[in-house]
Amino acid sequence: MPRHRRNILSSPQMFGAHSVIPVTCLSPDDSGDDDEATTPADKNELHHTLKNLSLKLDDLSTCNDLIAKHGAALQRSLTELDGLKIPSESGEKLKVVNERATLFRITSNAMINACRDFLELAEIHSRKWQRALQYEQEQRVHLEETIEQLAKQHNSLERAFRSAPGRPANPSKSFIEGSLLTPKGEDSEEDEDTEYFDAMEDSTSFITVITEAKEDRKTEGSTGTSSVDWSSADNVLDGASLVPKGSSKVKRRVRIPNKPNYSLNLWSIMKNCIGRELSRIPMPVNFNEPLSMLQRLTEDLEYHHLLDKAVHCTSSVEQMCLVAAFSVSSYSTTVHRIAKPFNPMLGETFELDRLDDMGLRSLCEQVSHHPPSAAHYVFSKHGWSLWQEITISSKFRGKYISIMPLGAIHLEFQASGNHYVWRKSTSTVHNIIVGKLWIDQSGDIEIVNHKTNDRCQLKFLPYSYFSKEAARKVTGVVSDSQGKAHYVLSGSWDEQMECSKVVHSSPSSPSSDGKQKTVYQTLSAKLLWKKYPLPENAENMYYFSELALTLNEHEEGVAPTDSRLRPDQRLMEKGCWDEANTEKQRLEEKQRLSRRRRLEACGPGSSCSSEEEKEADAYTPLWFEKRLDPLTGEMACVYKGGYWEAKEKQDWHMCPNIF
Template identity: 40%
Template sequence: MNSEEEFYDAETGGCIYKLDDILFTHIVQRSSYKRFRVNVINKLLSINDSIHLFFAAFTQELSKITMPIVLNEPLSFLQRMSEYMEHTHLIHKACTLSDSIDRMQVVAAFAVSSVASQWDRTGKPFNPLLGETYELTREDEGYRLISEQVSHHPPISAFHAQSLKQEFEFHGSIYPKLKFWGKSVEAEPKGTMTLELLKRKEAFTWTNPLCCVHNIIMGKLWIEQYGTVEIVNHHTGDRCVLNFKPCGMFGKELHKVEGYIQDKSKRKRRVLYGKWTECMYSVAPKVYEANKKKAEKGDAKKNKPQSAGKQETEDMPGVQETVSVITGSALLWRITPRPAHSEEMYNFTGFTITLNELEPGMERLLAPTDCRLRPDIRAMENGDLDTASVEKDRLEEKQRAARKECSKDEEEWSTRWFRLGTNPHTGAQDWLYTGGYFDRNYTDCPNLY
C-alpha cells in the first residue's frame, strides 16, 4: 500500500500506527456544567505499551500516529485557535490609547494572554478535516471570527477575526510542527499572527512560543511554553521582545515571561514581566534594573553551597510563588479565573466551555462544515466514547476516500474562504480571508460529516 492510500489526517506519507488497541486503563466519570458534559479520564499505560508507543513515535513522525480518543478533548483545533480571542478587551483597549508605546504594551499583553488558556490543558484537540470550518460571533465582545482547515498535508488552519465596528482585524494561520523528545512532545506553532488597528493604520505581527507537553509516557502530564516572541509595529518601528522562559533545572523560571519594548531608535522604553499563566506588568527600565541589582545582592547573601543531588528534570515542578510586583509597575493583564470544577472539564476556561454550544436555531445559520456539527466531537462531549471513536474512524476513512477520488480524477482541493497570498506587512506567504462567509451562501461547501 502506497503513502497516498495509507495515511493519517495530519501528515503525508508512511504507514499508520493504530494505537486505539493499546491497553489503556481509564476511568470515565460524568459531570455537568450547565449543558456542557465531559469526562474525567485517568489514563494508565503499561510498560510494554509504553515501549510500543515510544518506538512507534521514534521510527515515524508523531503526527502520523493515530492516538486513542481518550487522549482527546471534545474540541476541534479550529476551536482551540479561537481561544486567542478570550481577552479581546485588550485589543479594544489598545484601540483607545494615543501613545504608540502604550499600545505596544497592551498588544504584548494580548499576545501573552492568547496562550494562557493552554495552562494545564493536556487533552489533544481533534484534527480538523480538510474544509472544516468554525464560526464564532460574540456581539457582547464586538467581533466575529471564521476559521477553515485550508491544507491537509501539511495540516494548516487559518482564521480571521474582525471587529463589528471596524476597529480591528486579527488573523493568522498555524501549522503545528511536532517533535518527539522521548518523554515529551514539543509543538512549534509555525505561522504569523497579525493584528491590525484599523483607525490607527497600524499592524502588529508576531509568532507564538513553543509549547511542550512533558511526561507523555509515564507520570503527571504538564505543559510549559518557551522561546522568544518578537512583536513588530510595522507603522512606527516599535518592537517588543518577550522571552518565555523554559522551566530550568529546579523549576525556578516556570511560566515566567520577561521582555522589553524599544522604539525605532532602539531605545528601551519599558520592561515587561510576569507569567503567562497569571499576569503581566510593565515598569520603567531604570526601576527594573535597580530592583534586579537589589535582588541579586539579597540572593548572594542568602545562597549557601548545596550538595549536588539527582535532579529529575522531567518531574513536574512544585507550585511556584506568584509574581513579585516591582514598586511603580502598571498591571497590563490578569488571567480570568477558571470556573469551579474546571479540572473535571478538561481544565477548560469559562470562555472555552461555551465554544461547542449550539443555541436553538443556530444550525440553520452555520455552514454545514462547522465543527460543532461533527458527530465524533459531539459524542465525546456527551460522554459516549465508544460512539465518538467509531465516528472519528468513519470520518477519517471518508476523508481518505475523498482524497483518493480527487487524486484519481486529478483534481486539486480548492479552499472556500481563504486563499494563499502575501502578507502585506511581512512580505511572507500567508493565508488570507477572501470574505463572504457571513453572506450565508454555503452551496459550495463539501459534505464532510
C-alpha cells in the same frame, strides 16, 4: 567443481524464493518507519513464517534424495547400454551422452552438497533466531513492566510530597530579573538532541530597579528616556485586565458533561511514535478534548478586551504593551490542558459570532490537512482586525512532545494604522514516559509594529529543575524604532503580566564571568492582564474556561462544515467515547477517500513535484485564498469574504459534505 557449485548457488531457478525467506522475514526493517510493538498478531505471523521455512527446507531435502536416486538410476542405465553390441556410429553418440550424464552427475552432486549445507545452516540459525527473538520479547515485556512500575512509584512520591506537612510554600514570584532574546532565536528550539528546557544560563539578562516617582521625573528630564508622562498612561494601562465581561443577550451554557474516568496506557501507544509527525498518527479520542483545533485557535480571543483597550492608546509603545499582554494571554488556557484537540477535517470551519457581548466575529477554516493548517480571521467592531494562518508541526521526541506553531499573526488597528506581526512560541508536553503530564511554553517572540518600527522582545523561560526562576516566567522589553527601551514587561504566561515604565537605563558592571547586564530604572509596575478564574468543577470538564465551555455549544444557522456539527466530537463531549472512536474512524476513512480522488484528479501530468504540493494544488479553500504576505514574504491564506453574507441568506450550497 567449485565453479559449478557457485553457478548453482546463484541460479534463481534452483533456489528462487527459498533462499530469500530467512533474509526478508528476519532481517531488520529498512522501511524507515518506527519499530513496532510485538503484538500477538506479530508473534503468530513470526511462527507461521518459521513453519513455512521448515516446510520449504523439508522440500529441499526431498528433492535432494530424489536427485540422488534418479541420478544413480540414470548412470546404471547408461552402463547397461554401453555393454550392448551397437553400431560404431551409435557408440559415438552413446559416448557423448555418457559424458553429459557424468557432467550432470557432477553438477547434481554439487547441488546436493549445497542443499545439504544450506539445510544444516538454516536449521542451526533457525533455532538461534527463535531463541534470540524469544529473548528480545521477554526483555521488551520486562522493560515495559519496569517503566509502568516507575510511573506508579513516581506518582506515589508526588502525592506524598504534596501531602507532606513540612513542605515549604512556593516561593513568591519575583520580577526583578528577567531574560531577553538569545542570538539563536527560535531556531535553537529545533535541535532534537538538546533538552533545551534545562539550559538557560547563557541568555542575555537585564535588571530592573524600582525608583521613586520624584526621582524618576528628575532623571527622566535629564536623560530624555521617554516623552510620555506616566500619569497619562494610567487611564489606559491601569486595570486593563479588570474589564467586566460583556453581557450577552443569549444565555450561554456554563458546564458540559463530566469527563468519564477512562484508564489508558499512554506509553503503550506513544512508544511506537518516536520521531513521527503526530498529525499522521491515528489516535483514539481518549487522548483528545471535545474541541477542535479551530476552536482552540479561537480561544486566543478570550482576553480580547486588551485589544479593545489598546484602540484608545495615543502612544504606540503603550499600545505595544497591551498587544504583548494579549499575545501572552493566549497561552493561559494551556497550563492544565494537556489533552489533544481534534485535528480538523479538510474544509472544516468554525465561526464565533459574538458581536453582542464580545464585539467581534471570528471565522476559522482548515485549509490543509498534511501538514495541518488553519486560516483565521477576526473583525472587531471596536476598531481592530486580526488574521493568521497557523500550521502545526509536532514531534514526539521520546521523553516529551514538541508542538511548533508555524506562521505569522497579524493585528491591525484601523484608526492609527498600527500593524503588528508576531509568531507563536514552542509548546512542550513533558513526562510522556514517567510521571504526571505537564506543559511548558518556551522560546522567543518578537512583536513588530510595521508602521512605527516599535518592537517588543518577549522571552518565555523554559522550566528547569535547577533554575531559581519562577515557573512559566515571561520577560520582555518594549523599545521604539531607535532601540530605546520604554517599558519592561514581566509576569507569567499562566497568571498575569505587568509593565513598568523605564526612566533610565545603563550597563551594569561586568560580572566575574565577563557578562554584562542592562540596568533599567523603572516606576512601579502596572497590571496589564490577569487570568480569569476557572469555572467551578473545571477539573472534571477538561479544565475548560468559561469561553471554552461555550465554543462547542450547538447553534442554529452555522455552516454545515462547522466543528459544532462534527459527530465524533459531539459523542465524546457526551461521554460516549466508544461510539466516538467508531465515528472518528468513519470520518477519517471518508477523508482519505476524498483525498485519493483529489490526487487522482490532479493527474500524473501535474506540475506538482511532491504529494503535499499536489494535494495543495488539488484543494481550494472555500472562504480563504492564498496571497503573498508583503510584510513576511510568505504565502498565506487570507479571508476573501462571503461567509457572513452566506450565513445571513442561509445559502450553504457551496459547502463540501465532510461529516
